[in-house]
Amino acid sequence: xxxxxxxxxxxxxxxxxxxxxxxxxxxxxxxxxxxxxxxxxxxxxxxxxxxxxxxxxxxxxxxxxxxxxxxxxxxxxxxxxxxxxxxxxxxxxxxxxxxxxxxxxxxxxxxxxxxxxxxxxxxxxxxxxxxxxxxxxxxxxxxxxxxxxxxxxxxxxxxxxxxxxxxxxxxxxxxxxxxxxxxxxxxxxxxxxxxxxxxxxxxxxxxxxxxxxxxxxxxxxxxxxxxxxxxxxxxxxxxxxxxxxxxxxxxxxxxxxxxxxxxxxxxxxxxxxxxxxxxxxxxxxxxxxxxxxxxxxxxxxxxxxxxxxxxxxxxxxxxxxxxxxxxxxxxxxxxxxxxxxxxxxxxxxxxxxxxxxxxxxxxxxxxxxxxxxxxxxxxxxxxxxxxxxxxxxxxxxxxxxxxxxxxxxxxxxxxxxxxxxxxxxxxxxxxxxxxxxxxxxxxxxxxxxxxxxxxxxxxxxxxxxxxxxxxxxxxxxxxx
Amino acid sequence: xxxxxxxxxxxxxxxxxxxxxxxxxxxxxxxxxxxxxxxxxxxxxxxxxxxxxxxxxxxxxxxxxxxxxxxxxxxxxxxxxxxxxxxxxxxxxxxxxxxxxxxxxxxxxxxxxxxxxxxxxxxxxxxxxxxxxxxxxxxxxxxxxxxxxxxxxxxxxxxxxxxxxxxxxxxxxxxxxxxxxxxxxxxxxxxxxxxxxxxxxxxxxxxxxxxxxxxxxxxxxxxxxxxxxxxxxxxxxxxxxxxxxxxxxxxxxxxxxxxxxxxxxxxxxxxxxxxxxxxxxxxxxxxxxxxxxxxxxxxxxxxxxxxxxxxxxxxxxxxxxxxxxxxxxxxxxxxxxxxxxxxxxxxxxxxxxxxxxxxxxxxxxxxxxxxxxxxxxxxxxxxxxxxxxxxxxxxxxxxxxxxxxxxxxxxxxxxxxxxxxxxxxxxxxxxxxxxxxxxxxxxxxxxxxxxxxxxxxxxx
Numbered sequence: 001x002x003x004x005x006x007x008x009x010x011x012x013x014x015x016x017x018x019x020x021x022x023x024x025x026x027x028x029x030x031x032x033x034x035x036x037x038x039x040x041x042x043x044x045x046x047x048x049x050x051x052x053x054x055x056x057x058x059x060x061x062x063x064x065x066x067x068x069x070x071x072x073x074x075x076x077x078x079x080x081x082x083x084x085x086x087x088x089x090x091x092x093x094x095x096x097x098x099x100x101x102x103x104x105x106x107x108x109x110x111x112x113x114x115x116x117x118x119x120x121x122x123x124x125x126x127x128x129x130x131x132x133x134x135x136x137x138x139x140x141x142x143x144x145x146x147x148x149x150x151x152x153x154x155x156x157x158x159x160x161x162x163x164x165x166x167x168x169x170x171x172x173x174x175x176x177x178x179x180x181x182x183x184x185x186x187x188x189x190x191x192x193x194x195x196x197x198x199x200x201x202x203x204x205x206x207x208x209x210x211x212x213x214x215x216x217x218x219x220x221x222x223x224x225x226x227x228x229x230x231x232x233x234x235x236x237x238x239x240x241x242x243x244x245x246x247x248x249x250x251x252x253x254x255x256x257x258x259x260x261x262x263x264x265x266x267x268x269x270x271x272x273x274x275x276x277x278x279x280x281x282x283x284x285x286x287x288x289x290x291x292x293x294x295x296x297x298x299x300x301x302x303x304x305x306x307x308x309x310x311x312x313x314x315x316x317x318x319x320x321x322x323x324x325x326x327x328x329x330x331x332x333x334x335x336x337x338x339x340x341x342x343x344x345x346x347x348x349x350x351x352x353x354x355x356x357x358x359x360x361x362x363x364x365x366x367x368x369x370x371x372x373x374x375x376x377x378x379x380x381x382x383x384x385x386x387x388x389x390x391x392x393x394x395x396x397x398x399x400x401x402x403x404x405x406x407x408x409x410x411x412x413x414x415x416x417x418x419x420x421x422x423x424x425x426x427x428x429x430x431x432x433x434x435x436x437x438x439x440x441x442x443x444x445x446x447x448x449x450x451x452x453x454x455x456x457x458x459x460x461x462x463x464x465x466x467x468x469x470x471x472x473x474x475x476x477x478x479x480x
Numbered sequence: 481x482x483x484x485x486x487x488x489x490x491x492x493x494x495x496x497x498x499x500x501x502x503x504x505x506x507x508x509x510x511x512x513x514x515x516x517x518x519x520x521x522x523x524x525x526x527x528x529x530x531x532x533x534x535x536x537x538x539x540x541x542x543x544x545x546x547x548x549x550x551x552x553x554x555x556x557x558x559x560x561x562x563x564x565x566x567x568x569x570x571x572x573x574x575x576x577x578x579x580x581x582x583x584x585x586x587x588x589x590x591x592x593x594x595x596x597x598x599x600x601x602x603x604x605x606x607x608x609x610x611x612x613x614x615x616x617x618x619x620x621x622x623x624x625x626x627x628x629x630x631x632x633x634x635x636x637x638x639x640x641x642x643x644x645x646x647x648x649x650x651x652x653x654x655x656x657x658x659x660x661x662x663x664x665x666x667x668x669x670x671x672x673x674x675x676x677x678x679x680x681x682x683x684x685x686x687x688x689x690x691x692x693x694x695x696x697x698x699x700x701x702x703x704x705x706x707x708x709x710x711x712x713x714x715x716x717x718x719x720x721x722x723x724x725x726x727x728x729x730x731x732x733x734x735x736x737x738x739x740x741x742x743x744x745x746x747x748x749x750x751x752x753x754x755x756x757x758x759x760x761x762x763x764x765x766x767x768x769x770x771x772x773x774x775x776x777x778x779x780x781x782x783x784x785x786x787x788x789x790x791x792x793x794x795x796x797x798x799x800x801x802x803x804x805x806x807x808x809x810x811x812x813x814x815x816x817x818x819x820x821x822x823x824x825x826x827x828x829x830x831x832x833x834x835x836x837x838x839x840x841x842x843x844x845x846x847x848x849x850x851x852x853x854x855x856x857x858x859x860x861x862x863x864x865x866x867x868x869x870x871x872x873x874x875x876x877x878x879x880x881x882x883x884x885x886x887x888x889x890x891x892x893x894x895x896x897x898x899x900x901x902x903x904x905x906x907x908x909x910x911x912x913x914x915x916x917x918x919x920x921x922x923x924x925x926x927x928x929x930x931x932x933x934x935x936x937x938x939x940x
Contacts, residue, residue: 046830048831049577050832052751053751055579055581056577056578056579057550057551057578057579057580057581057584058578058832059552059553059574059575059577059578060552060553060554060555060574060830060831060832061552061553061554061555061570061571061574062554062555062556062829062830062831063554063555063556063557063558063563063566063567064532064556064557065557065558066530066557075518075521075523076521076522076523076524076525077523077524077525078524078525079524079525079526079527080526080527080528080529081526081527081528081529081530082528082529082530083529083530083531083532083557083558084529084531089529093527093529096525096527097527099525099527099614100522100524100525133573133574133577134577137577137579155752156751156752156753158751192751192752192753192873194752199752199873199874200873200874201753201871201872201873201874241878241901243721243899243901243935243936243937244721244937244938244939245937245938245939274518274637274639275637276637276639276674276681276683278679278681281678354528354530356524356526390868390869391867391868392867392868393866393867393868393880394866395683395864395866395882396683397674397681397682397683398681398682398683398716398882398896399679400866400880400882400896400897401866401880402866402867402869402879402880402899403867404867404868404869404878421871421874421876422869422871422876422878423869423878423899423901424867424869424878424879424880424899424901425899426867426880426897426898426899426937426938427897428897430679474897474898474899474937474938474939475899475937476869476878476879476880476898476899476900476901476937477878477901477935477937478876478878478901478902478903478935479935480721480722480723480935480936480937
């Protein structure tokens with residue numbers, strides 16, 4: 001990919017900082033003994049249209065630009081972030097980033113030169129480019145009318161379409177200059193339904209790294225709307241979920257959030273280098289049943305969690321975390337990989353130029369097995385069949401994790417008895433996958449809705465799962 | 481006038497010239513430093529210097545015989561002349577796309593604080609110069625972590641201690657001529673440590689955040705609290721499912737006030753997204769519960785003289801002896817709910833204006849922690865909650881928890897891998913005791929609470 005093309009396809013306005021200025025910054029900030037140093041130049045634009053009460057009345061956009069300078073020595077890192085782009089402010093930032101290093105000698109100056117660009121997984125452009133605002137507005141109005149036409153019990157419709165692109169430029173310690181333009185779109189519908197004085201809500205969404213025009217065409221937006229209405233109506237009839245340990249069958253797709261919380265965070269390099277993760281020191285040990293293989297793959301075309309390069313310029317790829325039940329790998333950024341004597345895996349990510357890099361997930365999923373989803377459900381004597389979830393969270397150190405159902409059913413003798421209200425499921429990360437007894441042949445990735453939070457930083461991620469039976473998980477219902 | 485005030489005023493001018501009916505602008509400049517130490521050495525230093533400006537513009541619309549005002553919001557961190565020109569162009573294009581709302585509230589005619597009130601406010605809320613340098617912050621973090629590591633030989637590892645400090649300047653201007661600016665500083669210190677080894681590790685933390693480092697808790701006290709909490713969790717086991725009274729210590733009771741705040745948010749009420757939308761003037765708590773939104777409290781970090789629309793803020797009783805007496809409102813929600821604007825417009829640089837509380841202050845009760853446990857007899861003390869299992873429309877509640885088992889009025893053992901579930905409506909009504917241990921966490925002040933009849937799920 002030619003950086004010049006990136007410029008013409010991307011934003012009308014863009015940051016341009018002279019190569020010589022960046023080289024000067026690198027020289028000023030990098031002490032001789034530094035293990036690593038880089039500059040992260042970011043220009044982002046985002047737009048959002050939202051409909052409520054039948055009107056598209058919340059329209060907003062934002063432009064965000066700045067530069068992050070970083071110096072790493074051993075376990076220590078110095079960071080400076082600024083959105084003042086005049087040379088004096090940039091040099092001040094460069095000096096601030098150097099604060100962690102005592103040595104006064106600088107590394108020899110380097111010339112900024114084009115780095116090696118890996119795969120191109122998405123179009124490097126503003127995803128709203130071919131989707132005029134008036135068309136986006138018309139889409140939201142169409143979905144509002146459609147949702148209300150589906151059922152008279154629909155009382156409120158909220159619809160939001162947002163798009164953004166982030167144009168980044170990473171100049172590494174050796175002067176290698178890398179570019180990535182990351183488009184991201186998202187459509188979300190939620191409804192409130194009311195029947196006999198009882199209210200419920202349901203929502204659905206989707207998106208990825210592709211042109212927004214795709215959301216405006218075809219049936220996908222209508223399908224999401226039907227899904228939101230279906231979920232809300234279903235929840236009107238939901239009974240209290242049971243409380244206590246029981247077998248659970250997870251549906252395909254977004255329930256992969258189980259892997260994100262139970263496994264993924266605990267395998268991030270920083271926690272393992274520091275020995276604070278419940279998974280620390282367990283490489284080579286059995287952490288899941290035979291047949292369970294879990295990967296993190298940031299190189300899937302157009303997925304929400306995908307990146308051409310991570311935020312340190314490392315190409316993304318597929319990292320096998322668990323292979324046939326055995327723990328095989330960690331998710332690494334450059335600093336933690338170096339300190340652990342491992343290779344970076346393309347998982348060094350930051351929310352923006354004004355945040356430090358952390359090892360993070362991209363798209364995390366379990367490979368398909370051989371069981372038919374029907375057989376898995378039929379195997380459930382009494383338990384919960386959970387098809388959709390809200391958010392989750394994990395305590396890295398104790399390994400205890402939660403995730404909350406948004407569509408789940410009580411099942412008896414392999415048959416669905418009734419939908420149950422949202423319940424939090426709680427389990428233990430290092431042992432939960434040892435209780436997997438059936439793996440479906442129906443791997444699905446989520447529709448493109450995930451956002452992961454760590455140390456106050458949010459990044460887009462993806463998850464995926466085939467239908468899965470776990471022989472025991474604690475269900476946090478209110479029916480003891 | 482400060483640079484930021486000039487910038488805000490300038491933008492409003494530009495918007496008016498571009499055809500806006502009215503506009504308001506918020507400018508923010510932020511300088512902050514953070515330092516993190518782990519095992520006694522510096523792990524990370526961060527310095528940030530940023531600025532941004534947000535503009536909201538209203539335009540008049542006359543379409544299909546409909547007449548009204550539509551608006552849009554735009555923000556940028558590019559405050560060059562070209563950046564500002566582009567911002568105005570963007571906001572005008574979007575405002576013309578946006579649909580008119582007959583109830584729209586342009587930034588004209590709000591009840592602003594007057595000059596005398598602003599002077600008085602500044603006098604009583606001097607912006608304390610942060611006494612911290614990066615070196616002082618480092619020393620505090622080192623002292624904090626060292627106190628945690630030295631607390632007990634059961635402490636086996638550290639996630640580090642972090643201290644941060646910064647100052648923020650904010651300027652607001654609206655097209656009815658109101659303009660105001662203020663500075664705010666903050667300082668924080670936190671630490672997290674680990675006890676135990678291998679598959680029996682536990683982690684806990686402690687933190688404080690204040691307007692100035694001079695009023696922060698002592699680093700050693702924060703360190704010891706984190707270590708004490710961590711060590712007490714060692715050996716945590718399960719607990720069998722059942723319905724029981726649950727005591728929320730102040731650190732987790734804050735979340736219950738957060739759920740209340742979301743449910744009394746005027747916008748959620750208008751959108752039929754709140755389980756308390758139909759409960760105004762009804763008793764939703766026992767009589768001994770009173771809760772206020774207080775924008776002028778000596779201990780609150782959420783103090784403010786005016787809100788995100790320039791409306792003057794004043795104290796509002798939300799819960800009066802158990803009764804729900806008001807919703808949180810900005811000017812739009814107040815107009816539609818036919819009440820006086822509460823001054824709760826919450827505004828950041830990006831996106832639209834929302835609604836939020838300033839400081840939420842609950843009245844303390846008579847019982848000490850020990851007396852409360854004795855009153856309960858048998859139940860659960862919750863010290864940490866994880867997960868997001870709250871349905872704001874129905875009030876259904878289910879979250880992951882850890883804490884301690886209470887038997888015969890005494891804490892007997894740590895418990896984990898359990899959930900607590902119920903419905904917030906029942907939980908609010910089911911509060912049986914309120915402790916005397918009112919504690920501030922930033923902008924929320926809350927005591928311990930004991931709540932009856934919560935379903936616990938788990939396995940001993």
